[in-house]
Amino acid sequence: MTQDLTITEVRLTPILVADPPLLNTQGVHQPYTPRLVVEVVTAGGVTGVGETYGDTKYLDLAAPLADALPGRRVSDVNGLHRLAALVCGDSPEASGADAVDAGGLRGVQTADKLRLSVVSGFEVACLDALGKALGLPVHALLGGKVRDAVDYSAYLFYRWAAHPGGAGEPDDWGAALDPAGVVAQARRFARDYGFASFKLKGGVFEPDEEIAAVRALAEAFPGQPLRLDPNGAWSVETSLRVARELADILEYLEDPASTTAGMAQVAAGTEMALATNMCVTTFAEIPEAFAAGAVQVVLSDHHYWGGLRNTRELAAICRTFGVGLSMHSNTHLGISLAAMTHVAAVVPNLDYACDSHYPWQSEDVITERLEFKDGRLAVSDLPGLGVELDRGRLARLHRRWLEDDGAMRDRDDAAAMRAAEPGWTAPPVPRW
Structure with missing residues (x-):
């Protein structure tokens, strides 16, 4: 029987994950780092999962995309970027082309780059769902x-x-x-x-x-x-x-x-x-x-x-x-x-x-x-990504995010360093 690949629901679950005190030129990793788990549910009862950055600026772009997906098919991955450009708009925090993403150490950050990172989580979730529906691993779809x-x-x-x-x-x-x-x-x-x-x-x-x-x-x-x-x-x-x-x-x-x-x-x-x-x-x-x-x-x-x-x-x-x-x-x-x-x-x-x-x-x-x-x-040959979500673990890490006072919801290695060195600011580039 042919699976109904229509998307009926998209669930976004921001979480905070434990991170060790790893040092870099900007500072140190915070005790917890934000991630976003994306779930795409089809009318055929299949759920696909994806993961991406969970900082507030990414969540702000992910929410309208999640709202716009129901009624579309998980196989329409070509349409994700076009849809994101239509519904997401520019994140206010990413409007400056010269802004530097200190947390990700990824160079110049723009609204377009933020959208790409958001779409990546949705695309993986769609491919995972499609692979599960067809009985194929994601690598076969690629x-x-x-x-x-x-x-x-x-x-x-x-x-x-x-x-x-x-x-x-x-x-x-x-x-x-x-x-x-x-x-x-x-x-x-x-x-x-x-x-x-x-x-x-x-x-x-x-x-x-x-x-x-x-x-x-x-x-x-x-x-x-x-x-x-x-x-x-x-x-x-x-x-x-x-x-x-x-x-x-x-x-x-x-x-x-x-x-x-x-x-x-x-x-x-x-x-x-x-x-x-x-x-x-x-x-x-x-x-x-x-x-x-x-x-x-x-x-x-x-x-x-x-x-x-x-x-x-x-x-x-x-x-x-x-x-x-x-x-x-x-x-x-x-x-x-x-x-x-x-x-x-x-x-x-x-x-x-x-x-x-x-x-x-x-x-x-x-x-x-x-x-x-x-x-x-x-490389897994199981359908989709070959991994399954543990809802208990997801709920526990989401609860940590809910209980956070906002200090950890946006990664900031310089802020984390100030816990040890109160006057710390991210060094200018080049540092040496």
Whole structure:
């Protein structure tokens, strides 16, 4: 019997998820971070799930889109972007083209970029529902997998042992504030998850300290791929110096400078590959960056690019221009990790292991936590994404959001840092 694919209901559930005290150039992660779970229900009784950012500015755009979807079909994913442009309008908080998304460290933020991130959650939910209705995995809806497992990289952070004042949820990772701490963290990632490549979030300490940490990683894991990401905290001159110092060690240097023009200057002065998830996050930003030779690796992210299908199109463009492809990660749960894995499985030119914050997240909203084995995640062949929502967990994390006084509903790493350093403000760029 043919399933009725008409959307009858869309449920939006904002949640707050525990986040460790991970440091970056803007500050530190808050004890809890906002995410949004999207559920799309069909007349045939199928529910699809998606996940995206849950800050207020995203919720403001998600609500009118959710109201407009009932009566449409989950198979009409082409219509999502057009519908979002019609009903969402501009978020007042995103009206300035020069605004910087400090929380996401994603470069210049615009209303269009916010809409893309909102649509991504709805598209994943629709594809999940469509796959369940048809008995097909999402990767089959994207053209079919070309690999049975996807390689992921350990995501290393400088971090505190705990949030100030005992806030948040405790963990047993301990502090990592020097090369020895970073190496110890990497050894645990390798032991527990089998990761064979390592990325360090930089821009936290003086560049020489971070160079020392990378050298310590190279000594501890000889021959294994290493990456360093200071999130645009360095000047062109500093970027070139670090590139020279680590020329024989790094697989690539990610966003050392904060603009396409700066990245192009760095690229012209070094043979090291430069990667980005800051200056190339939309199709409109590709021509300038590629023509200038500013980046050699694009870190795709279906949340940024507006969904899985746009991510697949990005991969084709990168393949055409000989630009490498990997995958960016922000704090996310199992729904997003499953979606990342499905799209990574269909892309022939996945040149580098993908990033993932998932091992840092102690909480989830799915019934069974996804497991890395030998640094890889198996691609599910179950219908849809292959994950199921745990309503008890979802309700508990939503209740936390409801009980919050508003301090955590919008991610602000600089505000979180002020709990430890009252006078802290996000440093100007470049920081060094």
